[in-house]
Amino acid sequence: MCLLMNILFFASSNRSYTPLHNVYLEACKENINSFFLYTKESDVVYPTTNLNKYNYDTNLDYNFEGGYIIESLGGLNIPFKPDVLLISRERWQPEQHIIHELKQKYNTKIYVIETSTHLINSIENRIEMVSRAYRYPQSECIDGFFEHSEFAKQRRIDCLDPQWGNKSIVVGNPRFDKLHNINEVECIKKYNIDISKPSILFWGIINTTRKESFKILQKLQQDKGEEYQIFYKPNPQEPTNPLFRKQFNPFFIEGVRVIYEDSDINTISKICDTHIGSISSIYGYPLYFGKNLVSLDNICRIDKNANNFDNYLKETKNGVEDSAKFWMGVFNLKTIQDLENLIEMDRLKIFEKTNNILIDLIQKNISIFDYGYNFLKNPKKPTGDFIKLFNEFNDKKSSTRIIQHLKQQ
Numbered sequence: 477m478c479l480l481m482n483i484l485f486f487a488s489s490n491r492s493y494t495p496l497h498n499v500y501l502e503a504c505k506e507n508i509n510s511f512f513l514y515t516k517e518s519d520v521v522y523p524t525t526n527l528n529k530y531n532y533d534t535n536l537d538y539n540f541e542g543g544y545i546i547e548s549l550g551g552l553n554i555p556f557k558p559d560v561l562l563i564s565r566e567r568w569q570p571e572q573h574i575i576h577e578l579k580q581k582y583n584t585k586i587y588v589i590e591t592s593t594h595l596i597n598s599i600e601n602r603i604e605m606v607s608r609a610y611r612y613p614q615s616e617c618i619d620g621f622f623e624h625s626e627f628a629k630q631r632r633i634d635c636l637d638p639q640w641g642n643k644s645i646v647v648g649n650p651r652f653d654k655l656h657n658i659n660e661v662e663c664i665k666k667y668n669i670d671i672s673k674p675s676i677l678f679w680g681i682i683n684t685t686r687k688e689s690f691k692i693l694q695k696l697q698q699d700k701g702e703e704y705q706i707f708y709k710p711n712p713q714e715p716t717n718p719l720f721r722k723q724f725n726p727f728f729i730e731g732v733r734v735i736y737e738d739s740d741i742n743t744i745s746k747i748c749d750t751h752i753g754s755i756s757s758i759y760g761y762p763l764y765f766g767k768n769l770v771s772l773d774n775i776c777r778i779d780k781n782a783n784n785f786d787n788y789l790k791e792t793k794n795g796v797e798d799s800a801k802f803w804m805g806v807f808n809l810k811t812i813q814d815l816e817n818l819i820e821m822d823r824l825k826i827f828e829k830t831n832n833i834l835i836d837l838i839q840k841n842i843s844i845f846d847y848g849y850n851f852l853k854n855p856k857k858p859t860g861d862f863i864k865l866f867n868e869f870n871d872k873k874s875s876t877r878i879i880q881h882l883k884q885q
Contacts, residue, residue: 484558485512490738502875548573593757597827598782605635648874663743679753680710684798685776779831
């Protein structure tokens, strides 16, 4: 059991910051030496080139003299030798350089707090899990993954193998222990919100069903734009991605207001009466605030479309990663058969079975989108145990479980 511990927290964007914030507060509450380097930018920021865009929090009296120099943090001096690094993304830079340096230099224990709740299984999920498990540095350097739910943990195992479960610790979702920085007055002014009118928040997606979801949004704005204020929250990388950026600034659907800043998610989620989107971790926000949650999955059918291998061969670029060429490049594969072997196509039968279970749970527990807009008239369904898919315990103690686990190592 570790009685003295130094924890370094790192977040390269606001999306990475929010799962870590409550855990940092819990560590400070437990008087654990903690240093948190973070940015609240919507886009990923590299500390080696833009350290000036970062902020820090610490519970130590420290003036950045002496300490330990971390080159992958832009040569920053931190106040201690890090026993533990807590991050919420590991397959991309700049985290990968940090993971490598700390493991090689200090043999730091490295844990990932999952950002997304893994529920639907698809070809893309399978390939991503292969990357997580078998590509350096994450394959050799990550000591554990803090998972949101038993259901999500099992879906990741379905994408890989039972050994993944050895590193996966179900703690719930620490992001929703408490949502911070909610400023309704500021947000209402910023987005010119009429509080006398009902509002709808439409959550963006960047997978192969993105085009279909925009058809729904366009129809919704056409039919209900006068009666309702409709907001669109894009995926953080969506407005700047070369595939999609022409659709933004200005947004191509007139009358729909875009929430560009990730830091406004908590507030706009509280303000909007109805939330619409395909099943993903974004459901945690309307569930947290008790809002009317409406699924697009009966129309977009990500469970079917994301497992249609022809969509990858067509190279339609409807989404970010529904491309055979993209994944063949990532893994340096030579043929389509090589890609099929990587996917292990027989897994799609398992995916179909578990996806059907999930779709059934959606239909029983939350509203379903329909073009008669009955979801705007009917009473909100009681979500019951549906929230357990996203937050196993739903007791606002996920951060406590994470810290207690680290203290026992």
